[in-house]
Amino acid sequence: MTAPTTTTEQANDEIAALRERINAADDELIRIWRERAELSRQVGAARMAAGGTRLVLSREQAIVDKFRRELGTDGAQLAMLVLRAGRGPL
Numbered sequence: 001m002t003a004p005t006t007t008t009e010q011a012n013d014e015i016a017a018l019r020e021r022i023n024a025a026d027d028e029l030i031r032i033w034r035e036r037a038e039l040s041r042q043v044g045a046a047r048m049a050a051g052g053t054r055l056v057l058s059r060e061q062a063i064v065d066k067f068r069r070e071l072g073t074d075g076a077q078l079a080m081l082v083l084r085a086g087r088g089p090l
Ligand SMILES: C=C(O[C@@H]1C=C(C(=O)O)C=C[C@H]1O)C(=O)O
Pocket: 039, 040, 041, 043, 044, 054, 055, 056, 057, 059, 060, 063, 082, 083, 086, 087
């Protein structure tokens, strides 16, 4: 059996530092999630105020396709949640 290359204390320090970065990334994701939902709501309101539709399915499909291309099947699922956050459930 090979000896460990780091001590438990070193590993704990590294994990604590990485978790700080994860927490910062999560905060950013939450901020961006809220920002996008608000922008989407504003687009919907502007379009409906001009007599247009609340939804544009071709645009939503393009967004789902982009997320799938970039992130795979989970990305497509994520896009559905992202879209729902802005315009509400279908
Ligand atoms: C924001 C818009 O309105 C709706 C919401 C979308 C979105 O959140 O990306 C996309 C298409 C529309 O169904 C838009 O048309 O861009």
